[in-house]
Amino acid sequence: MSQCWGRPAAEAGAGWAVVDVETTGFRPGQARVVSVAALAVGDDGSVEHSVSSLLNPGVDPGPTHVHGLTAEMLAGQPTFGDIAPQLIEVLHGRTLVAHNVAFDYAFLAAEAELVGAQLPVDTVMCTVELARRLNLGTENLRLETLARHWGATQLRPHDALDDALVLAQILKPALVQARERRSWLPIRSVSRRIWPNGQITHDELRPLKVLAARMPCDHLNPGLYVAGRPLVQGMRIALSAEMTHTHEEVIERIIDAGLSYAENVDQQTSLVVCNDAAPAQGKGYQAVEQGIPLMGDAEFMTLIGQAVGGTDVEEFTDTTADGDQYALF
Secondary structure (H helix, E strand, O other), X not given: OOOOEEEEOXXXXXXXXXXXXXXXXXXXXXXXXXXXXXXXXXXXXOEEEEEEEEOOOOOOOOOHHHHOOOHHHHOOOOOHHHHHHHHHHHHXXXXXXXXXXXXXHHHHHHHHHXXXXXXXXXEEEEHHHHHHHOOOOOOOOOHHHHHHHHOOOOOOOOOHHHHHHHHHHHHHHHHHHHHHOOOEEEEEEOOEEEOOOOOEEEOOOOOHHHHHHOOOOXXXXXXXXXXXXXXXXXXXXXXXXXXXXXXXXXXXXXXHHOOEEOOOOOXXXXXXXXXXXXXXXXXXXXXXXXXXXXXXXXXXXXXXXXXXXXXXXXXXXXXXXXXXXXXXX
C-alpha cells in the first residue's frame, strides 16, 4: 500500500472506525487495556455496527479514579483475545479514528501482538489534530470541550463506549467543517509485518515531522525561491512557529506537491514559511540572517497548489571500469 500523508476532506474515504480504550497505565506493552469500544461509522455519523467490552487484563486495573474500573468488576470479563475477532471485523477496511490516535492505536497493536493477531488497519486519523486545524476557538481540544462545542451528549467521561459515541457525534460536524474550509484530513498510513517465525508486529506511529525530515525528495533542489514566481518541485521548505496553519497540515501539502520539508534552516533551504515579516527569533530570524526569503502561510498554501515541475533526481551510474582505482595524494 502506498503511503498516505493526508488527503483533501472533499475526497471520499472507505469509512471510519471510531475507537477508544481505557488502560491500566500509559506504556503500551507494559500497561494493558481494560475497556475497548470500536464503532463502524459512516460519513453521516451513523453507527453501522460496533463492539464494546470490559476486558480482564490479568493485572491490577491501575487508575481506578480515572476509568472507574476495579479488579472485581473486571474479574470474569473476556480477554482481548476473546473479543479480537469482533474488533477486527469493525476495523477492517476503515480508517481508525481516535482522540490522540497514537495512544489508542499503540495499545490496540500491543494487545493484538500479545495474542498473535494483526489489526486490519492501514490508515489512522487523529481528531485532536483535525480539530486543531479547524481553528474552532475553543479553550482547549479535550474531548469534553469539543463535545460542548458541537452539542454532543457526554454521559460518562473516560468510559470507552461513551467516549467513542461522543467522538462519533463530533466527527460528522468536524468533517463538514473541514470540507467547507477545504482542509486536508490528517490521515496517516500505518504498517505491520509478519516475520519468518510467524510473529506479527505493528510499526510505531511516528510524528509526521520526524518522518518528513528524513524523507528523500524525488527532485533536485532548484535553490532559493524567487518572489513573484511559482514554487518549484524540489525546493526545501522550513516552517517557523509564527504560522496560522498547523505544521502537520502544511507538511502534508509539501510532500504532496513534490517539495521537501526541512527541519533546520541552512544554505540549502529555499524558503521559510513565517507570518512575521520582521522576526526577532527562531527560524524566521535565521532565514533573514542567511538571506533566505520568507512567505506567510496563507500565500504559501495558495502557491503550493500551483507548484511547477522540477528536475528529477537521476539514478547514479558508476562508469568506472573494473579494476580501475582512483586515489588522491
